[in-house]
Amino acid sequence: MAEILKVAMPKGRIYKKASELFRLAGLPIPMDVDDTRRLVISLPEAGMEFILAKPVDVPTYVEYGVADIGIVGKDVLMEENKDVYELLDLGIARCRMSVIGLPNWTPGIQQRVATKYPNVASQYFREQGQQVEVVKLNGSIELAPLIGLADRIVDMVETGQTLKENGLVEMNSLFEITSRLIANRVSYRMKNREIQELCDRLQKVIVAEEANR
Ligand code: PRP
Numbered sequence: 729m730a731e732i733l734k735v736a737m738p739k740g741r742i743y744k745k746a747s748e749l750f751r752l753a754g755l756p757i758p759m760d761v762d763d764t765r766r767l768v769i770s771l772p773e774a775g776m777e778f779i780l781a782k783p784v785d786v787p788t789y790v791e792y793g794v795a796d797i798g799i800v801g802k803d804v805l806m807e808e809n810k811d812v813y814e815l816l817d818l819g820i821a822r823c824r825m826s827v828i829g830l831p832n833w834t835p836g837i838q839q840r841v842a843t844k845y846p847n848v849a850s851q852y853f854r855e856q857g858q859q860v861e862v863v864k865l866n867g868s869i870e871l872a873p874l875i876g877l878a879d880r881i882v883d884m885v886e887t888g889q890t891l892k893e894n895g896l897v898e899m900n901s902l903f904e905i906t907s908r909l910i911a912n913r914v915s916y917r918m919k920n921r922e923i924q925e926l927c928d929r930l931q932k933v934i935v936a937e938e939a940n941r
Pocket residue numbers: 866867868869870883884885886887888889890891
């Protein structure tokens with residue numbers, strides 16, 4: 729008998745894209761699941777159980793094995809650096825990680841960078857040989873240069889609308905972000921057949937979507 733796969737799904741902006749991808753892959757995920765406030769959802773027809781987690785916590789649930797697999801942005805994966813397998817690039821929720829600042833920015837003696845991604849930002853500036861103080865914020869990062877908390881920010885850019893409306897400019901792009909399918913190392917062995925079958929189904933959809941892009 730097939731084992732149930734426990735899937736850590738990110739609540740918020742990626743969720744609908746991820747559940748849509750599962751549906752395109754032929755998994756029967758009822759539409760009403762998208763709007764529920766329940767956090768653990770049993771989906772026996774799909775052979776799954778969804779665990780609706782805060783995106784930044786998805787790698788933690790998967791690393792500890794309370795979820796077998798998970799869907800998470802490359803941004804979170806880079807920042808959290810957890811011991812999990814990255815199985816697939818799902819090609820959804822495409823955006824980029826960038827350094828952003830005011831248009832008239834010039835390097836000062838003391839540079840401060842605000843971000844939700846302190847590990848990513850610190851590593852980037854270290855590699856660039858730039859000495860900066862990294863300040864961790866939890867959201868609305870674009871505020872920081874506007875009100876003088878930081879000279880620059882490291883943040884995600886999707887449409888560029890937030891930057892534009894706040895008079896900020898993108899200075900460098902660090903890397904492309906898409907959502908990834910990750911797996912717990914033990915689950916990957918113990919539930920290999922189920923995980924592999926899911927990957928094969930998803931891969932077909934990803935290839936088809938890629939061709940339409
Ligand atoms: C993200 C990111 C930017 C914005 C970029 O914020 O931090 O602020 O989206 O998107 P855009 O280029 O399409 O405007 P999010 O909406 O996740 O909220 P947050 O500010 O609380 O992080």
